[in-house]
Amino acid sequence: MLNILFIGDINGKIGREAVKKILPKLKREEKIDLVIANAENAAHGSGVTEESLKELQSAGIDYFTNGDHAFDRIKQAEICYEKFPIIRPANFPPDVPGQGYTLINTKQGDILLINLIGRVFMQPDLDCPFRKFQEILANFENQKLFAIIIDIHAEATSEKISFGHFADGRATAVLGTHTHIMTADEKITGKGMAYITDVGMVGAADECIGVSKEGIIKTYLTQIKYPHVIPESGKAIFGSVLLKIDEKTGKANSIKSIVKFINIK
Numbered sequence: 001m002l003n004i005l006f007i008g009d010i011n012g013k014i015g016r017e018a019v020k021k022i023l024p025k026l027k028r029e030e031k032i033d034l035v036i037a038n039a040e041n042a043a044h045g046s047g048v049t050e051e052s053l054k055e056l057q058s059a060g061i062d063y064f065t066n067g068d069h070a071f072d073r074i075k076q077a078e079i080c081y082e083k084f085p086i087i088r089p090a091n092f093p094p095d096v097p098g099q100g101y102t103l104i105n106t107k108q109g110d111i112l113l114i115n116l117i118g119r120v121f122m123q124p125d126l127d128c129p130f131r132k133f134q135e136i137l138a139n140f141e142n143q144k145l146f147a148i149i150i151d152i153h154a155e156a157t158s159e160k161i162s163f164g165h166f167a168d169g170r171a172t173a174v175l176g177t178h179t180h181i182m183t184a185d186e187k188i189t190g191k192g193m194a195y196i197t198d199v200g201m202v203g204a205a206d207e208c209i210g211v212s213k214e215g216i217i218k219t220y221l222t223q224i225k226y227p228h229v230i231p232e233s234g235k236a237i238f239g240s241v242l243l244k245i246d247e248k249t250g251k252a253n254s255i256k257s258i259v260k261f262i263n264i265k
């Protein structure tokens, strides 16, 4: 069995601290072979930086995916796509920096990791994630893959669920990210695919999806955009799912949500 841990959006310094405190022990306890995490908010707020990815790599994360904040710190993002095992959504327009998918070599064979972004209630003018997925698969038609894991970064439950059905029988796992709140619908389909609408996040637990509640409530009350403040200490949530992949078939045997809370000082 290949044990893969997928961690939801890591949000800011408090999220990185939580990963550092929780992940090493969790890897030993659950005998995890490979760790993938969504890093779109890994820098303090949004986007990625070299420092934040380095920190998360040394905590035990092997590969990173991304989302609508993929290019928020464009200079840093460009460096990160060159230097780190990080991908960004494949259905961004052509010619943007980075790659939308990558091959992960394992003892069992190559895992194709794909990152997609949804179009419902998301930034407009993105290519269709459904058709992009088919296009990517066509590139690997003649290549033997052990498994295919997709991070679909999207707001709408309906879009993620529909995508899950669309990919069923072709992908090994379709894992949703972006809402920062974990859904309780993890399942293995009849065709052996793991699915969850959203893996949740790693970040400040008692705020507004990782952002200090005061400013956000003020924004709702006044319609003035107050700056997002991310707490650096306090209660943090660690949202992740553990996938067990059958070594012979490459199909998903189980998906288990692993949620932990920790106090970050």
Ligand SMILES: [Fe+2]
Residues within 6 Å of the ligand: 040, 067, 068, 069, 153, 177, 178, 179
């Ligand atoms: Fe996002």
Ligand SMILES: [Fe+2]
Residues within 6 Å of the ligand: 009, 040, 041, 067, 178, 179, 180
């Ligand atoms: Fe996020």
